[in-house]
Every structure is written in structure tokens, then in C-alpha cells.
Amino acid sequence: MMIDPLSVFLLLLSAATPILFAALGELVAERAGVLNLGVEGMMITGALAGFAAAHGTGNPFLGFLVAAVAGAAISLLFSALTQLFLANQVASGLALTLFGLGLTAMFGKPFEGVKAPAMPTGPLRINWIVWLGLIMVPLIWWFLNRSRAGLILRGVGENHDAAHALGYDVRLTRVTAVAFGGAMAGVGGAYVSIASVLQWTEGMTAGAGWIALAIVVFSNWTAPGVLAGAWLFGGVTVLQLRLQAAGVQVPVQLLSMAPYLATIIVLVLISARQKFSRRAGGAAPGSLGQNFHALR
Amino acid sequence: MQRRTLLATASALIMALAAPALAQDEPLKVGFIYVGPVSDGGWTYQHDQGRLAVEAEFGDRVETTYLENVPEGVDAERALTQLALAGNDVIYATSFGYMDAVMNVAAKFPDIKFEHNTGYKRADNVGTYDGRFYEGRAVIGTIAGRMTETNKIGYIATFPIPEVIQGINSAYLHARKVNPDVEMRVVWAYTWYDPAKEADAANALLAEGVDVILQHTNSTAPLAQLQQAGKIGFGQAADMSSFAPTPRVSSVYNNWAAHYVNSVGRVLDGTWQPDGVWGGIGDGIVAIGDITDAVPAEVKAEAEALRDAIGSGEYHPFTGPLNKADGSVWLAEGEVAQDEDLQGMNFYVEGITAQLPQ
Amino acid sequence: MIQLVPRQATSTAWQVATPVLAVLATMVAGGLLFAAMGHEPVAAIRTIFWDPLFGPAASYSRPQLLVKAAPLILIASGLAIGFRAGIWNIGAEGQYIIGGITGGAVALAAYPADGPWIFPAMVLAGMAGGWAWGMIPALLRNWFGASEILVSLMLVYVAQRVAAWMAFGPMRNPEGFGMPGSRNLQQYPAAANPELISGTGAHWGVVAAAVAVLATWFLMSRHIRGFHIRAAGTAPRAARFAGVNPATLVAFCLGLSGALAGAAGLFEVAGPAGQITDTLGTGYGFTAIIVAFLGRLHPVGILLAGLLLALTYIGGELAQLTMQLPAASVQVFQGMLLFFLLGFDLLTRFQIRRRVLA
Incomplete structure (x- = not known):
């Protein structure tokens, strides 16, 4: 085959960026024990807010900053429901996605048909935001595994009752983690509108938030795993498109199923290892998806 | 008409x-x-x-x-x-x-x-x-054939249905007519609208050495990538004039x-x-957007002449002799494709080397 | 300081009152939203909540409420049982799609045969397909301890791609001019799921939804398995001592909810949708999760919640038609309704007390 692997890799870096950001954010939220299915809603919010700010100020980086704030802000709705009102996380996340898609479609009208300012490229002719995404991977790994705050966050996610008994504020930890997840999803969404398309149209994230959720599972809840997952999911798309461009016939539907099947297999292997060898750690956080209420 | x-x-x-x-x-x-x-x-x-x-x-x-x-x-x-x-x-x-x-x-x-x-x-x-979107594709295919320097033009296709296959064939035939060395690279995105994926598809084509891209998908994402790469493309469905004069050098809009x-x-x-x-063009339903100054005047004139010939009914984009990709004869010398044939089109014309997905 | 104190038993009075409060709060907030957009708020609220039931075209829209609500209720009834036991099937969308495909496959294989066995066989095949798709996460959980939440969600994506593959490949209508999508089952009488009594909207899916509500109510309140399910959900350790086998329960709940979702998929494919397409999944499986929670995981509650959501869909369309409200504002309105319902749910499980500071 005449395909240059380096060119595929460069395509992949850019293609994987939105899902990498969103998945890293969701990783932190899930490590704190919160399953937020509203990633798509937060991404689209970031896509619009970021685009509006980039268009208004002419500065794409300011756009990304605003996108992060907007993503975090809308995640507070989810946090209020699940942490304050103790509503079910799955239902609240789905509601957030619906609400985010509707809200942005409504407020996005004035920004239709206008263009975002051009994104300056960074070192090696690669976009600065792509670099930022790559840098976030070791940072989040370090935060989760080496920092004290990360230890507390994981403790809250593994066993919120124990964390509470030790005097940690479960609710505050989770709200913060979800807000971080929202900020990252917002940046991921803004990458689509500011760096990929340079325009705003409603529903433009087109399901990337759902892929991010799959990537977190694939990652076995680790930051390097998220990078691998984003590259796998982005890579399958890029590779099949690249092969097609080179004139090779590929079974697109079957190939696009593959990453999801791989995710299930990874999940099963990790769960099985944990179940049969009784090793600590690995697999899903112990309190994932469960709400916490302190009885005092 | x-x-x-x-x-x-x-x-x-x-x-x-x-x-x-x-x-x-x-x-x-x-x-x-x-x-x-x-x-x-x-x-x-x-x-x-x-x-x-x-x-x-x-x-x-x-x-x-x-x-x-x-x-x-x-x-x-x-x-x-x-x-x-x-x-x-x-x-x-x-x-x-x-x-x-x-x-x-x-x-x-x-x-x-x-x-x-x-x-x-x-x-x-x-x-x-x-x-008759294929009429518009003939015009922008001509521009693409003239403008390409690498002799590779790309097509971001949606789904393998007759309308899209007509478009690919028409674009290719008219690019080849003005540039016999031209090659057509087709990428099936399996979506009408997914900006991120369309951007990936455009980049995959660019990596293959394509320097002009025609798109059947509806977002501006491919044009945004073309802008960054300094290559050219065309508006689709809508005029997409916010990307003019380049990378959008013209458009086929409904x-x-x-x-x-x-x-x-x-x-x-x-x-x-x-x-x-x-x-089609003659009825005003298929329209060719403004051809910008990024296109040399003689190419623009050639494209506009083709547009007018199709519009007046004097020329049909599928006029024989034309063979199918498998080498069999589709249209004899001077024969014009029947509408029924076009509406069920499920083959590439000779010269396109890729396989149609089944 | 305000303090939340869990109730000994969920309050029945609040269970009835909170949805009403939530709907009222949505009306106020939604009215403000519509007013801010320059629309008459009272008229908008009336169009969404009142007109589908009692407006000028109510004789059409009332039956349509049943058509829209039936799949939601059917799927949510099954999901709620699992949710009660702490078994989280969030992949009903995938089971719905697979059920539609396997059930539809029977019809496509039988075409053009005639016979009273065809439709029942389709229903069974649809349920079997949904059941099998639901059993994958069940078995993976029982054998390997893999989270059923995540496996069932992943299988939604796989099912969506299976649907696209079928619509473009093996199940494509051979008489469809190469367009995606299977034959239309509405036009194949032996396989169709038509309106049973003219003017009621009721097709077999509506009947099945009604049966599901009754059956799940019976199961949960009168049957020993329902007791096991409730025990497993509230006190898993105690349930285990009482002889409830968790693995059996996982298989039962995921299998049952999968089968019901699969049936819903088949009823849609043979009825309102008519064919297997790449867009077969339109989100009923996810919306049903919300319906299950809005209905407090109780069969009667689910019935009402399903109808309420159907009302906002149909009323939202009317508001678009008669008041030119954009579709997005209706979506925002629905989002608000869900937020309020989920938020007010707190009152059924907790008492709000003022904490006396010592």
C-alpha cells in the first residue's frame, strides 16, 4: 500500500482532538464517580459560545477560553440536579444533552453564515489546541495518580461513603470534577466550530460526545488509555477515509463498528482480570453513577 | 428551456x-x-x-x-x-x-x-x-480539471445512490475532457452532514495529493480545510460565498x-x-455560483460556455461514446443517456478506477 | 440551614403532586422563554398542552398521542423493572434497533408470501432479537463482571451501524432504484402493523404497551419475582440471604427489557416507520429512560409520563405550525420540563427541614 503512515498520523492528531478533550473531561468526572451522559450537550454549548467569542473578538484563543467557561457553566445544571436534588445521573445527563442542543440552536441564529477568524498554527505546523490536548494527557495522569487532590477525587469515586467518613466533601469534589469535564467538553466542541469548520451550524458536533463516552470506557479510566482510545476511534475513521482516498475498497460500516466492539472486549478483559484475580484497582470506579447523600 | x-x-x-x-x-x-x-x-x-x-x-x-x-x-x-x-x-x-x-x-x-x-x-x-445536479457537476468538473496541478481531484461522496453516482461520473468526464491525465479519488463519508467527518475526508484526500475537492456533503468543513491547505473547492447545496474568492472558486447550489x-x-x-x-440549469433549479477571480479568465469562459450549452439543451453531459468502468459500452457515439438509465445509475464510467461500494 | 431527611417510605402525596408542580413550573419558565422571544406566552403554552387534546384538530392528534407514546411506554416498562433491581440497561435504543431488524427480516424473507403466521412470527423474532441484544450485557456481567451500563451503551452504537449496513446492503429494497432502505412493510399486508380500529391510532404496539403496563404492574406488586426485584434494589445483601440469585435477576431484567424494546422496534418498523433504514433508531430508547424516571419506575406513572412526553412532541409541532415557534425552542421547553421533573423528584424521597444550629 502506498499510504504514508506519518500522513495518517498527522490527520489523526487533528481528527482525534475534539473527542480527546471531551473524553479527558469525562474521565475526571467518572473518576469522581459521576456518569454524565450530557457530554454532547456540553460540547455543542462550547462550540457555539466559543465560536461567538472568537467571531466577536477576532481571537480564536479567547474563543476556546469562553467555550471552557460555557461548558463548565452548563454542567452546573447537571450538578444541581444530581448533587443537590439527587436526581438520577443517567436521566439528568440525557436531559442535559437535549437541553444543550435546543438552547444552542435557539441562541445560535445570529451566528449563522459568518466565519471564524483563522487559527494560527503552532510548532510543526500543528494547531496549538492539538498540542494543548496532548499536554493535558500527562497533566491529568499526574493529577489523578500523583497529586493529593487527585487521590481524594479517586477516593470519592471509589467509595463515597468512606471518603465522606474521612471528612472529604463528596459533593464539592464531584461538582468540581463535573465542571472540569464540562470545560474540557466545551473546548472539544469549540475545536469543531473554530478550528475544523470555521462556522456555526446547529447540531454540528454530530454525536462526538457519545464517542467520548465510549473512549472513557475503552481507556479503563486512565489518561493514557483515553489518548489511545481517541486515537483508535479517530484513527479508524481517518484510516478508512485515507484508504478510500487511495482507491482501496473498504467495508465502511463493519469497520466503523470495530472500535465499539474493541471497547467492549477491553472492558470485559479488564473486568474479568479484576474478578478472577481479585486485584485491586482497574475497571470502573466503585461509586460510578451512584448518588451520594450524607446522613447527618 | x-x-x-x-x-x-x-x-x-x-x-x-x-x-x-x-x-x-x-x-x-x-x-x-x-x-x-x-x-x-x-x-x-x-x-x-x-x-x-x-x-x-x-x-x-x-x-x-x-x-x-x-x-x-x-x-x-x-x-x-x-x-x-x-x-x-x-x-x-x-x-x-x-x-x-x-x-x-x-x-x-x-x-x-x-x-x-x-x-x-x-x-x-x-x-x-x-x-439535475449532474449538470452543475459537469461545469465544476471542467474547472477542477483545468485547475488541478497534481492531476488528482477528489470527491467527498455521501451515499452510493444514483444522484451521487451521476455527480461523480459527470464531474470526472468533464474534468477528463479538458485534462486527459486527471484522476478522480472518491471518499464515501456515509453522511449528508457531519462537519468533523467531512473535514477528515477532505484531509484524507489532501494527503493523497489531491488539490481540488468537489463535495456532495453539505457543510463548509471541507472548504475550511482547503483554506488552511491553500487548495480549492466548490460550494455545495448553498453558495457558501463566505469562503470566496478562495478556497471556494464556484459552487453548485439548489x-x-x-x-x-x-x-x-x-x-x-x-x-x-x-x-x-x-x-436542471435551464430551469434555474440547478445554479452555478459566481466563478471567482481565482480561476483564470479563459477557464471561467470555458465553464460558462459549458453551463450555457447545458442550459440551452444543446449539450447533454452524458453524451456517447461512453463506456462503463468494466469496459462495456454504455452509450454509442452521439447517443444521449435516457433519464430512466440515469435515475437507476449504479456504475462508474470508464476511467474511474475505484470500486463502487455495494 | 436547610437539611434533607430521607423519608421512611416515598411519599405518595408528593409522588402525585411533584409532576403537577413540575409541569406548572415549566409552564411559567417556558412562558417567560416564549415571551422573551416575542411570542404570546399563554397562547404558546395552550398550543403545546391543550390543543393536542382539545384543540380544533384534536380528533387526529389524540390518537397520535397513543402512537407516539406507545413505544416509549413499552420500552420504559421493561427498563423500570431493571432499574428497580439496580440493573441499568441504558442500551434500549440498540435493542429497539435490533428488534426492528430481526423482526423485519422475517417479513422480508417471507415476502411476498401470505399467511396469518407472518405477523406473529415477526413479533416473536423482534422480541428474540431485542432479548438476545439485551442478553449480551447480561452474560458479560454475570461471567466477567463487566458493567452492563457501559456494555449496553456500546451496543447501541454497534446496532446503529448494523442498521446502516442492512439498509445499504442485505436488506436494501431491490425495487428501490438503488436508494437505501428496505421494502415498505406497510404495503405488505401480511406483515403490516396498521391501525386496528380506524380513528383510534391504536396499532398492535399500542395494545402491547397497554399489556406491558398491566403485566409489569402485576409482576411488581403481585408476583414473587417482583418482590425479589424490589428486594435486590433496596437491600441487595438481604435479598441474597433470602435466596435471590443475582445472576438470574440480571439475565431476567436485561432479557425482559431487551425483548420489550425489540418488540417496540418491530411494531415501529412494521407500522409507523414502515421500513428498515439507516435512521431506524430515532432515540426512543433513550427517551424511554427519561420516561421511566418521570414515571417513578411505576407502571401507571410510566403510562402518564409517556403520554406527557408525547403531548409535548405533538404540541410542539402544533406550536411550530400555528405560531411559527422554531423547533429548537420546543426542544428547550422539553429540556426544561425534564429538569424540573427530575429536580422536584427530590421531594418524594426527602423531607426538607430547617436544621437547628446548636
Whole structure:
């Protein structure tokens, strides 16, 4: 085959960026024990807010900053429901996605048909935001595994009752983690509108938030795993498109199923290892998806 | 062509006669059902521009409403019935997937006129309308063939259906006509609209050495990538003029206004028929956007001459001798493709080396 | 300081009152939203909540409420049982799609045969397909301890791609001019799922939803398995001592909810949707999760919640038609309704007390 692997890799870096950001954010939220299915809603919010700010100020980086704030802000709705009102996380996340898609479609009208300012490229002719995404991977790994705050966050996610008994504020930890997840999803969404398309149209994230959720599972809840997952999911798309461009016939539907099947297999292997060898750690956080209420 | 003049005379006639068939004060109610939001900047946006053109043309004599974001399948039949019950006299269904729902609802409301976009089923009160998009592809294919320096042009395709295959073949044939060395690279995105994926598809083509990209998908994402790469492309569905003069050097856009004004005019003057309208450049339905100065003047003139030849009916983009990709004869010398053949097109023409997905 | 104190038993009075409060709060907030957009708020709220039931076209929209609500209720009834036991099937969307495909496959294989066995066989095949798709996460959880939440969600994506593959490949209508999508089962009488009594909207899916509500109510309140399910959900350790086998329960709950979702998929494919397309999944499986929670995981609650959501869909369409409200504002309105319902749910499980500071 005449395909240059380096060119595929460069395509992949850019293609994987939105899902990498969103998945890293969701990783932190899930490590704190919160399953937020509203990633798509937060991404689209970031896509619009970021685009509006980039268009208004002419500065794409300011756009990304605003996108992060907007993503975090809308995640507070989810946090209020699940942490304050103790509503079910799955239902609240789905509601957030619906609400985010509707809200942005409504407020996005004035920004239709206008263009975002051009994104300056960074070192090696690669976009600065792509670099930022790559840098976030070791940072989040370090935060989760080496920092004290990360230890507390994981403790809250593994066993919120124990964390509470030790005097940690479960609710505050989770709200913060979800807000971080929202900020990252917002940046991921803004990458689509500011760096990929340079325009705003409603529903433009087109399901990337759902892929991010799959990537977190694939990652076995680790930051390097998220990078691998984003590259796998982005890579399958890029590779099949690249092969097609080179004139090779590929079974697109079957190939696009593959990453999801791989995710299930990874999940099963990790769960099985944990179940049969009784090793600590690995697999899903112990309190994932469960709400916490302190009885005092 | 006839339909263009008909359009002008029809509206002139209406002005003069004030539509005896509907001489009462009650305006004609016209309903539209859209698969996407009116703000999609592409397919649905162009249909809605057509709706606004109907309002501008007929003023108080019509009243238009629309339902947007109606998914194909389970919800379409109810949405169409709601439009019928709301008192609409004519209903335009603007996506292929509405076809069977239109037939069902039309059977229940024989007094209401329906028109279905891109479908093939008709009845006494159901007409169809579609664009000969391949005519526009011939024009931009010519520009692409002239403009490419690497002799590789790319095509971001949506789904392997006849309309798209016509487009690929037409673009390729006319690029090859002006540049015998040209190669066509096709990428099937399996989506009409997914900006991130369209951007990936454009980048995959660029990595293959393609320097001109034609797209059948509806977002501006490929143009955004082309801008960064310093290569060129074309607007699709809508004019996408915010990317002019480069990377968007021209466009093929759907000017449904031409059809809607004509069709509503016929309803108003009582001459509407359940036709199968398949209109092209000559009917004004398929329009070529402004060719920018990024294109050399002689290439622009050549493209415009082709556009006019197709528009006047003097030239058909699929004129023999043409062979299929498997080497068998499709059209003999001077033979012109029949509409029925085109509407079921499931093969590439000779010269395209890729395989059609089955 | 405000303090939340869990109730000994969930308050029945609040269970009834909170949805009403939530709907009222949505009306106020939604009214403000519509007013801010320059629409008459009272008229908008009336169009969404009142007109589908008692408006001028109510004789059509009332039955449509059943059509829209039936799949939601059918799927949510099954999901709620698992949710009660702490078994989280969030992949009903995938089970719905697979059920539609396997059930539809029976019809496509039988075509054009006639016989009273065809439709029942389709229903069984649809349920079997949904059951099998639901058993994958069940078995993976029982054998390897893999989270059923995540496996069932992943299988939604796989099912969506299976649907696209089928629509473009093996199940494509051979008479469809190369367009995606299977034959239309509405036009194949032996396989169709039509309206049973004209003007009621009720097709077999509506009947099945009614049966599901009754059966799940019986199961949960009168049957020993229902007791086991409730025990497993509230006190898993105690349930285990009482002889409840968790693995059996996982298989039962996921299998049952999968089978019901699969049946819902088949009823839609053979009825309102009519065919297997790449857009077969329109989100019923996810919306049903919300319905299950809004219905407090109780069969009667689910019935009402399903109807309420159907009301906002149909009322939202009417608001688009009669008041030109954009589809997006209706979506925002629905989002608000869900937020308020989920938020107010707190009052059923907790008492709010003022904490006395010592």
C-alpha cells in the first residue's frame, strides 16, 4: 500500500482532538464517580459560545477560553440536579444533552453564515489546541495518580461513603470534577466550530460526545488509555477515509463498528482480570453513577 | 428551456388574471416539511429560501408555514397530516425519506396537492421534483480539471445512490475532457452532514495529493480545510460565498425558488399537474455560483460556455461514446443517456478506477 | 440551614403532586422563554398542552398521542423493572434497533408470501432479537463482571451501524432504484402493523404497551419475582440471604427489557416507520429512560409520563405550525420540563427541614 503512515498520523492528531478533550473531561468526572451522559450537550454549548467569542473578538484563543467557561457553566445544571436534588445521573445527563442542543440552536441564529477568524498554527505546523490536548494527557495522569487532590477525587469515586467518613466533601469534589469535564467538553466542541469548520451550524458536533463516552470506557479510566482510545476511534475513521482516498475498497460500516466492539472486549478483559484475580484497582470506579447523600 | 419561459409567463399571467380559480380573498396555504433546521446553511436552508421566494412573489395571495427537523420514518406521516389538517392546500416534502409517508397522507387527503422532493412515486395529487445536479457537476468538473496541478481531484461522496453516482461520473468526464491525465479519488463519508467527518475526508484526500475537492456533503468543513491547505473547492447545496474568492472558486447550489414559484403559480391558476419535474440549469433549479477571480479568465469562459450549452439543451453531459468502468459500452457515439438509465445509475464510467461500494 | 431527611417510605402525596408542580413550573419558565422571544406566552403554552387534546384538530392528534407514546411506554416498562433491581440497561435504543431488524427480516424473507403466521412470527423474532441484544450485557456481567451500563451503551452504537449496513446492503429494497432502505412493510399486508380500529391510532404496539403496563404492574406488586426485584434494589445483601440469585435477576431484567424494546422496534418498523433504514433508531430508547424516571419506575406513572412526553412532541409541532415557534425552542421547553421533573423528584424521597444550629 502506498499510504504514508506519518500522513495518517498527522490527520489523526487533528481528527482525534475534539473527542480527546471531551473524553479527558469525562474521565475526571467518572473518576469522581459521576456518569454524565450530557457530554454532547456540553460540547455543542462550547462550540457555539466559543465560536461567538472568537467571531466577536477576532481571537480564536479567547474563543476556546469562553467555550471552557460555557461548558463548565452548563454542567452546573447537571450538578444541581444530581448533587443537590439527587436526581438520577443517567436521566439528568440525557436531559442535559437535549437541553444543550435546543438552547444552542435557539441562541445560535445570529451566528449563522459568518466565519471564524483563522487559527494560527503552532510548532510543526500543528494547531496549538492539538498540542494543548496532548499536554493535558500527562497533566491529568499526574493529577489523578500523583497529586493529593487527585487521590481524594479517586477516593470519592471509589467509595463515597468512606471518603465522606474521612471528612472529604463528596459533593464539592464531584461538582468540581463535573465542571472540569464540562470545560474540557466545551473546548472539544469549540475545536469543531473554530478550528475544523470555521462556522456555526446547529447540531454540528454530530454525536462526538457519545464517542467520548465510549473512549472513557475503552481507556479503563486512565489518561493514557483515553489518548489511545481517541486515537483508535479517530484513527479508524481517518484510516478508512485515507484508504478510500487511495482507491482501496473498504467495508465502511463493519469497520466503523470495530472500535465499539474493541471497547467492549477491553472492558470485559479488564473486568474479568479484576474478578478472577481479585486485584485491586482497574475497571470502573466503585461509586460510578451512584448518588451520594450524607446522613447527618 | 421551456420551463424557464413558462415560469415568467406563468407569473405574468397570474398578475394579469388574478387567478380566477381562487379569486376569493382566502390566501393559498402552502406547507413545507424539512428534514433539518432552516439554519443548516445547506439543503434545508435552500428549500426555505424557496419558501421565502414564494412569499415574495405572491405576497398576500399565499400563506406559508413549515415544520423543521422532522425525522424521516416514524414522525413524517404525523407531521404531514398536521400540515394537511392545518388547512394547507399544497404541501412540499423536502427529503427522500418522506416518500412513503407522502403517499399515505396524500391518499387520505385527495383535495390537497403534494410534491415530494427527490422521490420517484407519484399519484393523482402527488408530483415529484428534483434537480439535475449532474449538470452543475459537469461545469465544476471542467474547472477542477483545468485547475488541478497534481492531476488528482477528489470527491467527498455521501451515499452510493444514483444522484451521487451521476455527480461523480459527470464531474470526472468533464474534468477528463479538458485534462486527459486527471484522476478522480472518491471518499464515501456515509453522511449528508457531519462537519468533523467531512473535514477528515477532505484531509484524507489532501494527503493523497489531491488539490481540488468537489463535495456532495453539505457543510463548509471541507472548504475550511482547503483554506488552511491553500487548495480549492466548490460550494455545495448553498453558495457558501463566505469562503470566496478562495478556497471556494464556484459552487453548485439548489435554487428551489425557481421550482416553488413556478409550482405555486400553477396551483394558483389551476394548471397544476402531478408532474415528475427533473429540472436542471435551464430551469434555474440547478445554479452555478459566481466563478471567482481565482480561476483564470479563459477557464471561467470555458465553464460558462459549458453551463450555457447545458442550459440551452444543446449539450447533454452524458453524451456517447461512453463506456462503463468494466469496459462495456454504455452509450454509442452521439447517443444521449435516457433519464430512466440515469435515475437507476449504479456504475462508474470508464476511467474511474475505484470500486463502487455495494 | 436547610437539611434533607430521607423519608421512611416515598411519599405518595408528593409522588402525585411533584409532576403537577413540575409541569406548572415549566409552564411559567417556558412562558417567560416564549415571551422573551416575542411570542404570546399563554397562547404558546395552550398550543403545546391543550390543543393536542382539545384543540380544533384534536380528533387526529389524540390518537397520535397513543402512537407516539406507545413505544416509549413499552420500552420504559421493561427498563423500570431493571432499574428497580439496580440493573441499568441504558442500551434500549440498540435493542429497539435490533428488534426492528430481526423482526423485519422475517417479513422480508417471507415476502411476498401470505399467511396469518407472518405477523406473529415477526413479533416473536423482534422480541428474540431485542432479548438476545439485551442478553449480551447480561452474560458479560454475570461471567466477567463487566458493567452492563457501559456494555449496553456500546451496543447501541454497534446496532446503529448494523442498521446502516442492512439498509445499504442485505436488506436494501431491490425495487428501490438503488436508494437505501428496505421494502415498505406497510404495503405488505401480511406483515403490516396498521391501525386496528380506524380513528383510534391504536396499532398492535399500542395494545402491547397497554399489556406491558398491566403485566409489569402485576409482576411488581403481585408476583414473587417482583418482590425479589424490589428486594435486590433496596437491600441487595438481604435479598441474597433470602435466596435471590443475582445472576438470574440480571439475565431476567436485561432479557425482559431487551425483548420489550425489540418488540417496540418491530411494531415501529412494521407500522409507523414502515421500513428498515439507516435512521431506524430515532432515540426512543433513550427517551424511554427519561420516561421511566418521570414515571417513578411505576407502571401507571410510566403510562402518564409517556403520554406527557408525547403531548409535548405533538404540541410542539402544533406550536411550530400555528405560531411559527422554531423547533429548537420546543426542544428547550422539553429540556426544561425534564429538569424540573427530575429536580422536584427530590421531594418524594426527602423531607426538607430547617436544621437547628446548636
